[in-house]
Amino acid sequence: MPMLSRRSFLRIASASAATLPFLPSLLRAGPSTLQAADFETLRRGVGTFTARGGTIRWLVRDGAVVVIDSQFPDAAQTCWNDLPEREGQSLDLFINTHHHGDHTAGNGVFAEHTDRLVAHANVPDLQREAANEGEAESLTYPTETYTDTWSESIGDETIRLHHNGPAHTGGDTVIHFEEANVAHVGDLVFNRVYPFIDIDGGALTTNWISTLETLHDTFDDDTIVIHGHGAPDAGITGGREDLLVMRDFLAGLNEFVAQALEEGQSIDEIADQEQLPGFEEYAREDWPLPLEACLRAVHREQTGGGNA
Numbered sequence: 237m238p239m240l241s242r243r244s245f246l247r248i249a250s251a252s253a254a255t256l257p258f259l260p261s262l263l264r265a266g267p268s269t270l271q272a273a274d275f276e277t278l279r280r281g282v283g284t285f286t287a288r289g290g291t292i293r294w295l296v297r298d299g300a301v302v303v304i305d306s307q308f309p310d311a312a313q314t315c316w317n318d319l320p321e322r323e324g325q326s327l328d329l330f331i332n333t334h335h336h337g338d339h340t341a342g343n344g345v346f347a348e349h350t351d352r353l354v355a356h357a358n359v360p361d362l363q364r365e366a367a368n369e370g371e372a373e374s375l376t377y378p379t380e381t382y383t384d385t386w387s388e389s390i391g392d393e394t395i396r397l398h399h400n401g402p403a404h405t406g407g408d409t410v411i412h413f414e415e416a417n418v419a420h421v422g423d424l425v426f427n428r429v430y431p432f433i434d435i436d437g438g439a440l441t442t443n444w445i446s447t448l449e450t451l452h453d454t455f456d457d458d459t460i461v462i463h464g465h466g467a468p469d470a471g472i473t474g475g476r477e478d479l480l481v482m483r484d485f486l487a488g489l490n491e492f493v494a495q496a497l498e499e500g501q502s503i504d505e506i507a508d509q510e511q512l513p514g515f516e517e518y519a520r521e522d523w524p525l526p527l528e529a530c531l532r533a534v535h536r537e538q539t540g541g542g543n544a
């Protein structure tokens with residue numbers, strides 16, 4: 237199999253860095269960013285907050301306030317100020333699903349209200365590596381990390397964290413509130429849109445696929461699954477069946493690239509697709525992440541330039 241030339245490697249590296257800023261811009265609706273700020277209550281004190289960036293999930297119960305992910309500082313501040321039913325309770329625990337800036341840039345806002353910031357053990361290094369020059373010192377890092385699983389009861393809720401190896405990044409966490417039966421899978425699900433596959437940040441689509449299957453078996457038909465991102469009409473909450481929709485897309489991407497490599501196509505031929513056969517509905521004008529970046533990432537993984 238052909239190895240990547242240095243030129244294509246650099247192009248891929250800069251393409252993946254360039255895709256991230258599109259995520260917040262997608263959700264920046266109208267002249268004021270936070271006009272789009274929205275709380276939704278799901279079940280048993282658990283809800284979501286969206287403004288721009290990856291979905292924030294919160295828990296507010298008697299004796300338990302937990303927040304997952306922080307978007308950006310302005311969004312985080314709005315989320316904390318207006319958290320439904322909080323009424324003066326302090327923050328017991330803050331958790332990050334992974335290190336990407338659209339999930340962690342507002343961490344500092346929540347760090348003012350708790351000493352307990354939990355994330356996977358790989359997150360601090362990934363944050364440092366992804367930081368722009370001179371920015372690493374000003375980031376807010378986890379104060380507690382774990383490697384495989386982590387669990388704790390707060391108030392009358394039991395919180396369980398799972399890490400199933402590299403998938404969307406090298407430091408993904410899935411957070412299950414067991415009593416409410418609500419799971420936040422972070423960016424393991426881009427609900428019915430092209431995902432960001434962060435090879436430089438440790439992504440591995442083959443393990444991402446098996447992780448989605450494992451999680452599908454871990455949850456049940458009553459589990460509410462919160463996604464990091466979603467198509468505007470598909471939304472950021474659903475059920476465990478969404479995990480298999482995401483699995484099918486990643487598997488389709490892998491099959492397409494493998495077949496094209498077998499036919500001897502070049503990386504530029506492989507990446508030059510209007511849509512992925514079988515997944516035509518993913519080619520949407522209102523979603524900024526391109527199919528090309530997905531194809532280049534999987535090509536890199538399959539030709540030895542990734543994390544396999």
Ligand SMILES: [Zn+2]
Pocket residue numbers: 334336404423432464
């Ligand atoms: Zn992400």
